[in-house]
Amino acid sequence: MNRFELVGRKALVTGGARGLGAGIAEALARAGAAVMIADVLEPEGKATADAVARLGVISRFVRLDVTDEADWEAAIAATIGELGGLDVLVNNAGILIASLVVDVDPADVRRMNDVNIVGTLLGIKHGLRAMRPSGAAGGGGSIVNLSSAAATIAFPAIAAYSATKSAVDRITRVAAQESGKLGYGVRVNCVYPGFVPTGMGLGLADDMARFGLAADPETALADVIGVTPLGRLGEIADVADAVVFLASDASRFCTGAGVPVDGGMGM
Numbered sequence: 001m002n003r004f005e006l007v008g009r010k011a012l013v014t015g016g017a018r019g020l021g022a023g024i025a026e027a028l029a030r031a032g033a034a035v036m037i038a039d040v041l042e043p044e045g046k047a048t049a050d051a052v053a054r055l056g057v058i059s060r061f062v063r064l065d066v067t068d069e070a071d072w073e074a075a076i077a078a079t080i081g082e083l084g085g086l087d088v089l090v091n092n093a094g095i096l097i098a099s100l101v102v103d104v105d106p107a108d109v110r111r112m113n114d115v116n117i118v119g120t121l122l123g124i125k126h127g128l129r130a131m132r133p134s135g136a137a138g139g140g141g142s143i144v145n146l147s148s149a150a151a152t153i154a155f156p157a158i159a160a161y162s163a164t165k166s167a168v169d170r171i172t173r174v175a176a177q178e179s180g181k182l183g184y185g186v187r188v189n190c191v192y193p194g195f196v197p198t199g200m201g202l203g204l205a206d207d208m209a210r211f212g213l214a215a216d217p218e219t220a221l222a223d224v225i226g227v228t229p230l231g232r233l234g235e236i237a238d239v240a241d242a243v244v245f246l247a248s249d250a251s252r253f254c255t256g257a258g259v260p261v262d263g264g265m266g267m
């Protein structure tokens with residue numbers, strides 16, 4: 001038996017319409033999992049679910065705003081109803097609003113806190129409730145949260161965002177402790193991606209130039225590569241493969257762990 005395989009598993013990926021979430025959904029599907037794409041972006045999310053289904057697994061879309069508790073209840077119920085269970089939850093949805101500290105807008109900080117912290121916490125809450133032995137799915141499983149290298153190093157222009165990703169890191173540990181001690185059968189881990197040129201990553205490079213932290217966006221990206229021992233930016237598949245590992249039985253004795261996927265940038 002290949003312990004990295006996910007054949008027969010049912011996965012829910014938040015923020016799965018595009019970027020890292022879409023890549024994670026694809027990698028889970030290639031490992032054999034059925035996948036529910038959950039996002040606020042409906043046409044993009046449906047298109048991604050269709051693309052994932054063409055890999056030969058069941059894949060569906062559900063509209064989910066991760067800050068909304070009723071949405072979470074409906075998304076978990078839809079996953080169990082349409083895929084036949086829930087074994088893997090990837091809390092990937094997140095937002096980044098860059099700012100210099102001297103210009104920080106409290107509304108932006110509150111919005112990031114809501115999506116990145118409250119959204120992740122609600123996901124873990126409803127994921128654990130569904131996957132624990134008394135839950136509607138009931139078979140245990142794996143939760144993987146998207147933290148960031150920004151939780152481990154200081155990176156200019158993203159003070160508030162970095163704080164939310166540090167929160168995701170700490171929440172992961174506490175959830176893993178509670179789940180383990182209470183016998184839920186659910187492992188909870190996180191990844192710390194480095195800089196990946198998705199919409200979010202490229203937007204940050206633009207902001208770095210706008211704030212005078214780099215001559216232009218290309219220089220901002222080159223500066224990141226310069227502090228990355230493996231000498232390149234991250235690729236979506238780099239992060240997705242680490243998530244597949246944490247979702248699978250290959251990581252069966254890992255819980256409360258954070259895996260850097262950053263080419264060494266965060267060490």
Ligand SMILES: NC(=O)c1ccc[n+]([C@@H]2O[C@H](COP(=O)([O-])OP(=O)(O)OC[C@H]3O[C@@H](n4cnc5c(N)ncnc54)[C@H](O)[C@@H]3O)[C@@H](O)[C@H]2O)c1
Pocket residue numbers: 014015016017018019020021038039040041064065066067091092093094095096115119146147148149192193194195196197198199200201
């Ligand atoms: N790109 C990077 O360099 C990088 C690095 C480290 C960590 N991350 C983290 O990885 C995750 C994915 O980032 P990305 O680069 O793919 O970003 P992205 O902006 O390309 O995609 C984010 C996705 O999340 C969705 N989303 C946003 N708010 C939502 C909400 N309230 N409810 C449901 N879905 C919502 C968006 O619609 C989008 O599909 C984020 O948590 C991000 O913080 C990204």
